[in-house]
Amino acid sequence: MPQAVPKEHEVLVGVDGRILQDEVKPLVDAEIIEEHRRNPIGFHTDELERVLIYLRKHQLQQEGKLVIVCTKPHKEWCIGVLSGVRGIPPTILRDQVFSSREEAEHGIFLKRIKDLGLV
């Protein structure tokens, strides 16, 4: 798997920022958000899938990437934030608790598009 190298990453971030502005941002609207809420995993429209692929890449960085943490099997899920550092487990965000994996998946989608200023 690729390792982040500072100079290469700096260049990647620059190009990635333009991809975000030119290719991804115009696709984010109420329609794809609703589509994701109804069906967060599986077949999607091309518009939603393109946005999801961008979000999943997270500029190939692990630090700050979101994961789902199952805090009670089959009952409770939270969002976790990866440290990007070996040996430091993800920070679990307890402010939001989800009652299904799909809800957590959608919670992460909403958080990501909000954090990126796409809504």
Next chain:
Amino acid sequence: MTVVGYSDKLSAFPGEKIKFMVSCDSVEYQADIVKLIHGDTNPDGPGFKEEFVQTGASGRYPGHQQEIHSGSYVVVQDSAGFQGLDAFALQAYIWPTTPAKGPQGEMKWCSSTGWCMSANGVSKGAQGIITKWNAASRSGYALVADEDGCVALWLGDGNGGVAKISSRAPLLAKCWYFVSTSYDRGRVVIQQEPIVGPANGRFSLPYPLDGTTARVEQTTTVRPSGAPGTPLLIAGWVELIENGMLVQGGKYNGKIDRPRLTSRPLARDEMDAPQGPHVIAAWDFAHGITRKGVATKKATDLSANGLHGCIVNQPARAVTGYNWTSQDMCFVHAPEQYGAIHFHDDDVADAGWEVDFELTVPDSIRSGLYAARLRAGEDEDEDYIPFYVRPKRGQEAKIAFLAPTASYMAYANDHLTTNAALAELLVARTPVMGANDLFLAEHREYGLSTYDTHSDGSGVCYSSRLRPILNMRPKYRHWLSPSLWQFNADLHLIDWLTEMGYEFDVVTDQDLNLEGVDLIKPYKVVLTGSHPEYYSNQMLDAVEAYQRGGGRFMYMGANGFYWVVSYDPNDPNIIEVRKGDGSNAWKALPGERHLSFNGEYGTLWRHRNRAPQKIAGTGFVAEGFDISSYYRRNPDSFDPRAAWIFEGIGEDELIGDFGLVGGGAAGLELDIYDQELGSPPHALVLASSEKHTDIYLEVLEELFFNVPGMSGTQNARVRADIVYYTTPNGGAVFSLSSIAFCGSLSHNNYDNNCSRMIANVVNRFLLDEAPPSTAEAAAVVAR
């Protein structure tokens, strides 16, 4: 986790003893033996099933904490030759991978505070190269890469006097250096010189390394102690010795080639084969390389003193040395260019824990998958240590489940969720972490899987089962699957066989590797697991011999018979794989694709012209891990020679449009029928899956160029083929070609078309009469 453990054996006969090693934070824990039936806790399925087994091992045991010390090194016991040196030199070729800054932050060991975290990209700390150094007493002498990434000589008199003399020129990562430190009655010389060849390192022109050449001369009043009683280490130093157990400090990442200890410095041209009374020790890591590999754990000293070392925690062998030219790609052809070992601070070959309790496998017990169930603490925190009980010889059932334990080991304690940037893209879902994953994310010392990279970015080519493997557990849900994967997913099949009332035995890859076809010859039917991906030469030979001998083989999954592996010929608890030219989590470095354990070419079996299609009729074509789909019957399924397989299944029925793994029987990884790669021309392709998402992409080894249109909704090659064909002497092969399939067997209380189809095949295969022959079914079709 309050309680975790592992066992010394993976499988045992009735009457044999199994030892269990446990670490427990509570005062005590309860241990019981259970038979595992179904490991999926999903409320939409049949639920978790285990059966208590009365044994002498049941009871409450005192808890005590046991630690794992990861990190590989060579240890040489103390010797008179290491003492009383007025003059000496420590020299080697080194290829440091994290001389100052790791690709990610690292855990590091501090003498004063124990494990602590260095922030991302900050110095890893000093690393021992050749050391006779006791960190507790700060005594001895040591060649190190210091905390600034410079070569240094450390001297300690054991009475507080310490001198640390540095080259003051930081080493560049992944470049070879000749490093030399010497002491002669107070005079110290430090030298580091880049060795740049066209292929041996990261650069082929020396310009980036110009500033890293150094020679420093200095005097010191510190007269080094010989650190009596302290072993000499290569790739670390002695942090402490606790209850006779050595704890390594200064864990080095990178390669070391030709380490030397002499009473006067060697010139470069003397390094290869030093001789004479001034040579105290000259270790040769290429020694022991034969046509059959280099499985030895001995580091041979070429000097007359015989100061041989022991290689601890399985660092990478058969790796290119400082003088590798790239003209020979295999270490057995040019051992002198493979005189290096690649050490890692996170290698683990054996946790080495004390034994906590033993089980004598009861004589009356039936073959199956069992576990020691450990429960501790107020919350009844639990762990299961799985093991397999084999049938008594001569008393085998007619059916065997061949548990793909080599593949379980390959995935052992994987860290892809936290470490692999591509993980989420691969599964098109956000990976889910559970309690075991959170524990592993914190406890990196529990070791890695062959899907991980080491802390220096190099691929993990060995996996040992002598440590708690927390993703090889019942109830465990794996991030890669929508639900279950590997060990726990295979309980879906064990459950189905149990619920359907079949009498069956369970045998393992490890047994197959050791015993060959004799292990499975007694069985009418052998069923694989859902993902028998990692195969050794011996295992492939055994399966083919079984098929030639009239065995009936049911391939119950996909992406099987894929990676070339070898078990350590001296230790069946360790496997090796060299990745490349496949769908790979990492790629072996140039010149490092051959397995150290046996000298064979690694990567995929198809690159050795033993594609899975030859073994199972189908082979890996596509993967995606979001949702699963269904199969539709092909015209071949109505052929009278195969119609019996579909008895009770309607002509237009979709097969497996339900299930506990992604909601369908066709999913995760898919295999395809392909005559060019060896699928038998006389096979019937009974059903094929369809309607896969665009996350399912054709795999890398199938591609010539990366072009559009390779994904599920645009590519008819993204599918799983159910295939049936007969083999000599009344044998047959039936292949499902999908990892998800077994998750559909329990649907509707085991009354569904997947269950019906598999029962039809098993029942027919159990008969003495040969299954309907497909031999005249098809002519060879040239593509």
